[in-house]
Amino acid sequence: MTLxxxxxxxxDYEFLWYIPNxxxxxxxxxxxxxxxxxxxxxxxxxxxxxxxxxxxALIGTGWGRPDxxxxxxxxAARTTKFTPLVAIRPxxxxxxxxxxxxxxxxxxxxxxxFINIVSGTDNLAAYGDGEFDKSRRYDRTREFLQVVRRLxxxxxVTYSGEHFRVEHSTVTPRPFGAEYGRHPRLYFGGASTAxxxxxxxxxxxxxxxxxxRIDRLTTLSDTLGRVHPPLEFGLRVTTLxxxxxxxxxxxxxxxxxxxxxxxxxxxxxQGPAVGQQRLxxxxxxGEVLDSCLYTAPGRVxxxxxxxxxxxxxxxxxxxxxxxxxxxxxxxxVLSDTPYQSEVARVGDQLLPLxxxxxxxxx
Numbered sequence: 001m002t003l004x005x006x007x008x009x010x011x012d013y014e015f016l017w018y019i020p021n022x023x024x025x026x027x028x029x030x031x032x033x034x035x036x037x038x039x040x041x042x043x044x045x046x047x048x049x050x051x052x053x054x055x056x057a058l059i060g061t062g063w064g065r066p067d068x069x070x071x072x073x074x075x076a077a078r079t080t081k082f083t084p085l086v087a088i089r090p091x092x093x094x095x096x097x098x099x100x101x102x103x104x105x106x107x108x109x110x111x112x113x114f115i116n117i118v119s120g121t122d123n124l125a126a127y128g129d130g131e132f133d134k135s136r137r138y139d140r141t142r143e144f145l146q147v148v149r150r151l152x153x154x155x156x157v158t159y160s161g162e163h164f165r166v167e168h169s170t171v172t173p174r175p176f177g178a179e180y181g182r183h184p185r186l187y188f189g190g191a192s193t194a195x196x197x198x199x200x201x202x203x204x205x206x207x208x209x210x211x212x213r214i215d216r217l218t219t220l221s222d223t224l225g226r227v228h229p230p231l232e233f234g235l236r237v238t239t240l241x242x243x244x245x246x247x248x249x250x251x252x253x254x255x256x257x258x259x260x261x262x263x264x265x266x267x268x269x270q271g272p273a274v275g276q277q278r279l280x281x282x283x284x285x286g287e288v289l290d291s292c293l294y295t296a297p298g299r300v301x302x303x304x305x306x307x308x309x310x311x312x313x314x315x316x317x318x319x320x321x322x323x324x325x326x327x328x329x330x331x332x333v334l335s336d337t338p339y340q341s342e343v344a345r346v347g348d349q350l351l352p353l354x355x356x357x358x359x360x361x362x
Contacts, residue, residue: 013325014234015351016085016114017049017057017343018305018335019075022065028238028306029259030337037066039074045339046075046082052347056083058116058236058333063092063123069101076109085114085187085333089122090140091129095147096166103152103175106184111176113184116201117141120189120276131163139163145186145196149228152183187234187331195224197231199331203279204237204308206289211327234331235324238297238309239346241336245312252294252311260300279307291320305335318353 020027025036035041042059049057059075061068072084088098106113119141124132131137140163147164150157151171159166175183188197200217202210214233221231240255242248283295291312298307310317321332334350336342 012330013354014055014331015053015354016083016331016333017045017054017347018333018339019045019057019059019071019084020339021060021062021068021071028337029255030339032338032340039071039078042071042075043078045343046079046084048340048343049347050079050082052344053351054343054347055081056085056112056114058085059087061087061089061092061118063126069105072113073105076105076112079112081112083112083114085116087116087118089118089129090144091124091131091137092127093144095144095164096151096169096171098144099148099151100171102148102184103171103173103178106175107173109176111182114187115184116187116189117145117197118189136163141188142196145188148186149183149196152178153181195221195226196228198228199232199234201234201236201331201333202329203276203305204235204293204310205279205282206285206293207323207327209278210235210324210329214328232331233327233329234333235321235329236305236333238305238336239317239321239334239350240294240309240311241314241317241346241350243313245316248312248316252296252309256296256300259297276303276307282308290323292316293320305333309336314349314353318350321350321354 019042020030021042023037025033030036032041046057059068059072068086069088072086075082076084086102093101102113102115119137124130131140143161143163146161147157147159147166150159151166151169152175155170157166157169159169177183185198186196187199187201189201189203200214202213205213217231217233240248240252242251280298282289282293283299285295287296288294292310294309294311295307297309310320312320321329324332332354334346336346
């Protein structure tokens with residue numbers, strides 16, 4: 001078995017889990033019913049993540065779901081090391097309001113906050129966002145990030161753009177460590193804001209597609225005149241692992257059979273976004289791509305990180321993830337269901353192999 005070129009050390013790489021944020025149970029086949037959607041359930045997942053080696057977890061967003069920032073604040077107050085990756089939407093937030101809220105949570109938690117900026121489809125009209133033009137939403141996101149960055153860094157900020165305006169605005173308190181140039185890390189999934197994000201987050205696509213996009217985004221970042229530290233890259237994907245490859249594939253096929261034909265309760269009803277459609281189209285290339293990237297979930301209603309899965313033994317999935325790391329991926333947001341049991345299984349069996357590749361030689 002081929003070993004990773006270098007250890008994926010805890011200091012160089014970020015490993016995050018996922019906390020579902022829906023009112024209704026059953027998210028991506030999770031069988032939890034009692035306590036679903038409560039603070040105790042979310043805190044329990046966060047504490048399990050702390051105990052099993054994760055740096056934090058992504059908390060999703062969408063209208064008709066609990067407010068993500070409120071959930072993240074409550075969870076941060078009941079944990080000590082856990083860092084929430086909070087998904088938020090420009091249009092739902094004004095940049096000055098968001099910059100203040102985020103700086104406050106970041107300061108109160110001692111720097112435990114990451115931000116995932118989402119510009120994809122949602123029930124925009126339900127919360128008063130009248131910007132339906134996709135290209136303008138991305139332009140607006142770029143302005144949003146520019147305003148937020150300035151408010152986190154500077155005092156007495158005046159900004160006049162096409163979408164946002166602030167006059168003599170100062171955020172108090174500042175982000176934790178702002179005097180040293182630190183601020184909450186900004187993740188994003190769209191190419192057009194490569195000059196403003198800190199981390200470009202990809203779905204679980206094949207290695208060749210990820211390599212091409214990293215190359216293109218690196219070039220685009222330079223073309224757009226990036227003034228921030230070099231753009232980093234992350235991967236958001238489902239990881240289904242078992243003690244053996246055969247057991248993992250049996251579990252994957254059983255899970256596909258159980259969710260086939262069930263309605264998608266969490267879709268936007270507006271058709272798939274470009275990135276989502278690209279994931280769905282992968283099934284046309286084959287059911288298994290690269291070494292263990294399973295495309296069948298997309299055929300039975302999987303969306304987002306549930307569209308493709310990395311399936312196999314812990315060693316096989318670790319090797320697959322190491323191949324992404326060789327392309328330049330440094331941030332990994334992983335998950336599987338049931339969330340409560342898999343945060344422990346994946347944390348205990350997979351993360352040690354990623355942080356120390358020696359066990360892969362066994």
